Amino acid sequence: MRLIFIGFGTVGQGLAELLLxxxxxxxxxxxxxxxxxxxxxxxxxxxxxxxGIDLAAALKVVQSGGYLYELSSKKFEGEALEMITAVDAxxxxxxxxxxxxxxxxxxxxxxxxxxxxxxxxxxxxxPLALYYQELAELAREKKVKFLFEGTVMxxxxxxxxxxxxxxxxxxxxxxxxxxxxxNYILTxxxxxxxxxxxxxxxxxxxxxxxxxxxxxxxxxxxxxxTILAKVIFGAKERPFDFPCEGITGISAADIxxxxxxxxxxxxxxxxxREGSITxxxxxxxxxxxxxxxxxxxxxxxxxxxxxxxxxxxxxxxxGAGKFETGFSMLVDFINIARE
Amino acid sequence: MRLIFIGFGTVGQGLAELLLxxxxxxxxxxxxxxxxxxxxxxxxxxxxxxxGIDLAAALKVVQSGGYLYELSSKKFEGEALEMITAVDAxxxxxxxxxxxxxxxxxxxxxxxxxxxxxxxxxxxxxPLALYYQELAELAREKKVKFLFEGTVMxxxxxxxxxxxxxxxxxxxxxxxxxxxxxNYILTxxxxxxxxxxxxxxxxxxxxxxxxxxxxxxxxxxxxxxTILAKVIFGAKERPFDFPCEGITGISAADIxxxxxxxxxxxxxxxxxREGSITxxxxxxxxxxxxxxxxxxxxxxxxxxxxxxxxxxxxxxxxGAGKFETGFSMLVDFINIARE
Numbered sequence: 001m002r003l004i005f006i007g008f009g010t011v012g013q014g015l016a017e018l019l020l021x022x023x024x025x026x027x028x029x030x031x032x033x034x035x036x037x038x039x040x041x042x043x044x045x046x047x048x049x050x051x052g053i054d055l056a057a058a059l060k061v062v063q064s065g066g067y068l069y070e071l072s073s074k075k076f077e078g079e080a081l082e083m084i085t086a087v088d089a090x091x092x093x094x095x096x097x098x099x100x101x102x103x104x105x106x107x108x109x110x111x112x113x114x115x116x117x118x119x120x121x122x123x124x125x126x127p128l129a130l131y132y133q134e135l136a137e138l139a140r141e142k143k144v145k146f147l148f149e150g151t152v153m154x155x156x157x158x159x160x161x162x163x164x165x166x167x168x169x170x171x172x173x174x175x176x177x178x179x180x181x182x183n184y185i186l187t188x189x190x191x192x193x194x195x196x197x198x199x200x201x202x203x204x205x206x207x208x209x210x211x212x213x214x215x216x217x218x219x220x221x222x223x224x225x226t227i228l229a230k231v232i233f234g235a236k237e238r239p240f241d242f243p244c245e246g247i248t249g250i251s252a253a254d255i256x257x258x259x260x261x262x263x264x265x266x267x268x269x270x271x272x273r274e275g276s277i278t279x280x281x282x283x284x285x286x287x288x289x290x291x292x293x294x295x296x297x298x299x300x301x302x303x304x305x306x307x308x309x310x311x312x313x314x315x316x317x318x319g320a321g322k323f324e325t326g327f328s329m330l331v332d333f334i335n336i337a338r339e
Numbered sequence: 340m341r342l343i344f345i346g347f348g349t350v351g352q353g354l355a356e357l358l359l360x361x362x363x364x365x366x367x368x369x370x371x372x373x374x375x376x377x378x379x380x381x382x383x384x385x386x387x388x389x390x391g392i393d394l395a396a397a398l399k400v401v402q403s404g405g406y407l408y409e410l411s412s413k414k415f416e417g418e419a420l421e422m423i424t425a426v427d428a429x430x431x432x433x434x435x436x437x438x439x440x441x442x443x444x445x446x447x448x449x450x451x452x453x454x455x456x457x458x459x460x461x462x463x464x465x466p467l468a469l470y471y472q473e474l475a476e477l478a479r480e481k482k483v484k485f486l487f488e489g490t491v492m493x494x495x496x497x498x499x500x501x502x503x504x505x506x507x508x509x510x511x512x513x514x515x516x517x518x519x520x521x522n523y524i525l526t527x528x529x530x531x532x533x534x535x536x537x538x539x540x541x542x543x544x545x546x547x548x549x550x551x552x553x554x555x556x557x558x559x560x561x562x563x564x565t566i567l568a569k570v571i572f573g574a575k576e577r578p579f580d581f582p583c584e585g586i587t588g589i590s591a592a593d594i595x596x597x598x599x600x601x602x603x604x605x606x607x608x609x610x611x612r613e614g615s616i617t618x619x620x621x622x623x624x625x626x627x628x629x630x631x632x633x634x635x636x637x638x639x640x641x642x643x644x645x646x647x648x649x650x651x652x653x654x655x656x657x658g659a660g661k662f663e664t665g666f667s668m669l670v671d672f673i674n675i676a677r678e
Contacts, residue, residue: 018507018648025507026507030506149504155508155649157504157505160503161500164499164503165496165499165500165503165504165670166496166670167670167673167677168357168364168669168670169666169670290634290636292634295634297629309494310494310656311656311657311663313495313496313656313657314654314655315652316652316654316655317649317651318649318650318652324649324650327507327648327649330507331504331506331507334506334507335503338506
């Protein structure tokens with residue numbers, strides 16, 4: 001399998017480390033052999049090498065602050081999109097930055113790779129939340145796979161679980177804690193920190209960005225909810241078509257008042273059906289302390305899938321992280337290579 | 340796909356109802372068409388029909404207390420094993436009773452079906468806990484599938500999750516609440532019932548058998564733990580090679596004393612590695628109230644899978660039930676038919 005990496009930041013590097021560490025295991029367990037033939041990154045430079053790039057050397061050079069084209073592989077002078085058009089590969093890993101307003105540049109990368117009969121694995125929420133139907137249709141037409149497990153809960157299985165291990169079930173509702181940063185902030189506020197101090201703490205730990213809007217205003221959870229609405233119920237809506245409220249309106253006093261009534265504030269993303277209409281929302285909810293989602297503390301994520309066949313099935317696990325998200329791409333890759 | 344049912348009790352009937360209900364959906368979504376050509380049941384009689392049995396009629400006759408051979412399909416005079424040898428089918432659903440001491444008659448059914456190149460789906464813990472390696476090896480040799488999702492947590496995904504959606508992860512430890520009956524009894528005892536009253540309540544609800552040993556002495560959880568040890572770590576041990584203790588030694592006083600220290604008794608089954616050695620056990624443990632497993636109340640099951648890549652991933656869901664277990668067989672069937 002010839003692979004290309006589009007975007008070689010934290011997630012791409014996490015995947016690269018896992019691929020290296022598991023090279024022998026992938027071969028012995030699944031008969032998978034791979035070679036990385038291209039890496040394109042806006043900041044770290046781009047290289048192309050049909051003979052195979054030395055992935056360990058590539059990691060080393062970028063992790064010590066260097067550029068990919070310092071390696072012996074041929075420097076590629078051009079945008080990622082040109083590499084996708086020029087290269088001969090079976091799988092593209094797309095892990096550039098997320099823009100949930102335009103979905104670019106990731107959507108163009110994915111569209112072009114699919115057009116050229118490449119299987120695509122991505123962790124990028126933008127293209128999914130905006131253009132899932134079009135891209136999934138294109139993948140079907142080209143008879144290639146388009147997988148994106150990492151977009152919802154990083155490596156914690158949600159989408160593959162719905163597709164593979166809950167295949168044949170009829171989902172009624174999906175509801176969860178889909179943003180670790182806000183759950184961390186709410187947890188610390190319950191322990192006595194003010195919103196500002198809890199946010200500062202989250203920023204120190206790398207959970208929250210300097211401009212924390214995408215997390216605290218609920219947009220990140222909204223993108224994930226939209227992906228679930230599209231994949232599970234075929235919804236056509238875009239993220240901001242659904243109601244969305246973040247956690248900035250919740251005070252420490254609200255949290256303690258709720259606790260006195262055996263409730264706990266959680267930022268809940270959910271999708272459900274009303275007749276043939278798909279509904280979705282993101283917003284703070286007072287969850288009863290006896291509910292499984294109430295016990296999810298810190299940066300952990302969780303999702304409850306309610307189906308007619310099984311009732312509630314809840315999955316709890318990490319929702320972010322270099323290796324956790326890199327792992328989601330590894331699982332998707334194994335699924336592609338197994339077929 | 341030509342299917343046979345060996346065992347047509349609660350689970351077999353649950354599967355049959357789901358197959359009927361989802362016939363159109365299976366075809367439109369996955370292109371799966373099926374025909375049931377044989378049903379063998381020790382109590383309800385056996386029928387064989389290469390032209391296809393009327394499954395709705397079969398359900399109706401057994402659910403009104405009749406015998407399968409009252410239908411127009413040909414009565415089969417012989418044991419299930421003879422039917423397996425006589426029939427031409429692609430998939431066998433094995434759902435006879437569980438015997439975790441001998442694994443029979445299910446093991447012979449499965450061995451013979453695999454020998455005859457049939458794919459096998461079972462919910463029977465006996466053959467797995469005792470002969471997993473041999474049967475899995477035989478399936479590989481014959482290039483057919485041998486799936487048994489329902490043996491651990493009924494339709495709540497555990498084994499398929501490990502195989503498909505956590506493929507490529509390296510598991511360190513698996514730990515869970517694998518028996519709903521004992522968890523229900525412990526929950527009711529914490530609410531104030533005595534052990535005897537809680538057991539009686541569980542029996543009234545159909546959670547516990549008249550002779551409750553398999554549940555309350557931990558044997559059911561032990562069989563599941565052994566299956567996990569074999570599938571995940573390749574353990575060669577049989578169920579009673581591992582230490583096993585049930586809940587009969589726990590008093591109401593123990594439960595309240597633990598609670599005063601923020602602990603809760605749970606019957607925990609676990610498997611882990613010490614160097615290259617696989618360890619496993621079943622026994623009551625005092626779980627900290629902040630641990631996700633502490634919040635699992637009533638007949639619900641839960642399992643925490645700890646891997647190097649993801650840390651803890653916990654799955655919570657039903658562990659028994661007619662449709663829940665029937666659904667596990669449906670998922671396994673879809674996985675077979677998709678390939």
